[in-house]
Amino acid sequence: MSHYFHALIHSPSSLPVPSSSPGGGAPAPSLIAASVASPSRAVRLQRAKASVERREQVMAEQGGTAALGWAARDATGVLSPYNFSRRVPRDDDVTIKVLYCGICHTDLHIIKNDWGNAMYPVVPGHEIVGVVTGVGGGVTKFKAGDTVGVGYFVGSCRSCESCGKGNENYCAGVVFTSNGVDYAHGGEPTKGGFSDAIVVSEHYVVRVPDGLPLDRTAPLLCAGVTVYSPMVRHGLNAPGKHLGVVGLGGLGHVAVKFAKAFGAKVTVISTSPSKRDEAIQFGADEFLVSRDPEQMKAAVGSMDGIVDTVSAWHPIAPLLALLKPLGQMVIVGAPSKPLELPVYAIVPSGKGVAGNSVGGVGDCQAMLEFAAKHGIGAEVEVIKMDYVNTAFERLEKNDVRYRFVIDVAGSLGSAA
Ligand SMILES: [Zn+2]
Numbered sequence: 001m002s003h004y005f006h007a008l009i010h011s012p013s014s015l016p017v018p019s020s021s022p023g024g025g026a027p028a029p030s031l032i033a034a035s036v037a038s039p040s041r042a043v044r045l046q047r048a049k050a051s052v053e054r055r056e057q058v059m060a061e062q063g064g065t066a067a068l069g070w071a072a073r074d075a076t077g078v079l080s081p082y083n084f085s086r087r088v089p090r091d092d093d094v095t096i097k098v099l100y101c102g103i104c105h106t107d108l109h110i111i112k113n114d115w116g117n118a119m120y121p122v123v124p125g126h127e128i129v130g131v132v133t134g135v136g137g138g139v140t141k142f143k144a145g146d147t148v149g150v151g152y153f154v155g156s157c158r159s160c161e162s163c164g165k166g167n168e169n170y171c172a173g174v175v176f177t178s179n180g181v182d183y184a185h186g187g188e189p190t191k192g193g194f195s196d197a198i199v200v201s202e203h204y205v206v207r208v209p210d211g212l213p214l215d216r217t218a219p220l221l222c223a224g225v226t227v228y229s230p231m232v233r234h235g236l237n238a239p240g241k242h243l244g245v246v247g248l249g250g251l252g253h254v255a256v257k258f259a260k261a262f263g264a265k266v267t268v269i270s271t272s273p274s275k276r277d278e279a280i281q282f283g284a285d286e287f288l289v290s291r292d293p294e295q296m297k298a299a300v301g302s303m304d305g306i307v308d309t310v311s312a313w314h315p316i317a318p319l320l321a322l323l324k325p326l327g328q329m330v331i332v333g334a335p336s337k338p339l340e341l342p343v344y345a346i347v348p349s350g351k352g353v354a355g356n357s358v359g360g361v362g363d364c365q366a367m368l369e370f371a372a373k374h375g376i377g378a379e380v381e382v383i384k385m386d387y388v389n390t391a392f393e394r395l396e397k398n399d400v401r402y403r404f405v406i407d408v409a410g411s412l413g414s415a416a
């Protein structure tokens with residue numbers, strides 16, 4: 001997913017420098033495996049683990065809240081129950097009992113240390129819906145009993161240009177919800193939503209509007225805002241626009257729903273003809289099989305924008321041909337090999353290619369209000385916490401329609 005790049009930029013550990021040669025790009029899995037297996041790395045991990053445990057012990061003694069989560073301990077990615085402490089709430093902190101948490105592809109990459117930046121034990125989860133159980137003295141936006149959401153990040157510098165413009169997601173000091181480095185709180189590795197409770201500054205918490213089904217809302221906190229925010233930014237959120245959605249997975253299926261709710265005409269573009277019925281069922285007007293040259297040719301120059309959600313390598317020139325002059329493609333997937341961008345595909349007709357990673361706090365709040373107004377939710381398979389390892393195995397094989405969501409409160413015991 002798009003968070004791959006964040007992981008590269010903000011990784012606290014040193015990553016192998018990606019090769020710029022064709023076929024390079026991401027660190028080769030074998031390289032990562034080798035570095036994980038080397039004794040010096042194992043020793044470093046051991047020391048880091050010991051220091052984390054010491055910090056947690058100190059925190060618990062200082063009055064942190066006991067929490068129960070599920071954590072991966074090493075690159076096997078296998079999760080098991082894990083007792084730890086949440087920080088002592090500060091003035092601007094909200095304590096949240098986690099009700100539901102979605103499973104994102106990013107979680108899978110992190111627990112398996114695919115990006116070489118895992119800080120075990122890793123408690124995944126950044127698609128969190130919960131209820132407020134306590135607020136600090138300075139909290140103004142929330143009170144106990146409020147239904148709230150937490151997405152991909154729980155902190156940022158709040159003083160840079162990006163933060164000033166509400167693009168906290170692009171702040172150089174962004175703190176990820178899971179496996180992030182919490183600079184403002186002693187450099188603690190953050191622990192995500194696969195846990196009974198979480199403590200988050202109110203600035204990074206959003207309100208879940210009444211009427212939204214909470215399980216179907218959880219994936220909107222990452223997958224939803226990832227596709228909603230670029231549609232708004234690039235002006236594709238208007239009736240009469242024709243939008244292409246490439247790939248019909250966790251991101252793509254909510255992209256179709258948002259685009260239809262904006263009043264756009266939507267065409268789903270997929271390699272597999274078998275997805276046609278579901279695409280139409282989610283509201284798509286048309287369906288294009290990208291491997292069928294005749295179908296692709298007939299659609300050349302017809303679209304105002306394209307949201308490309310595909311994480312596997314794929315040719316983009318045929319997709320760019322589908323855009324009208326000055327049309328905009330937005331890439332939200334993260335193939336590990338560089339995509340090919342021939343200039344002829346964009347220069348003569350002034351087309352744009354942009355990236356997008358989740359959205360700011362304001363975007364996320366606006367997205368939820370919009371979802372509530374239009375009855376938009378993700379298609380989910382709700383699971384118990386003890387099914388999580390099987391869920392990750394299935395996710396790895398793309399065997400999910402369309403997002404796993406863990407019933408955290410219903411299967412992990414109640415929060416403090
Ligand atoms: Zn995600």
Ligand SMILES: [Zn+2]
Nearest residue numbers: 157160163171
């Ligand atoms: Zn900032």
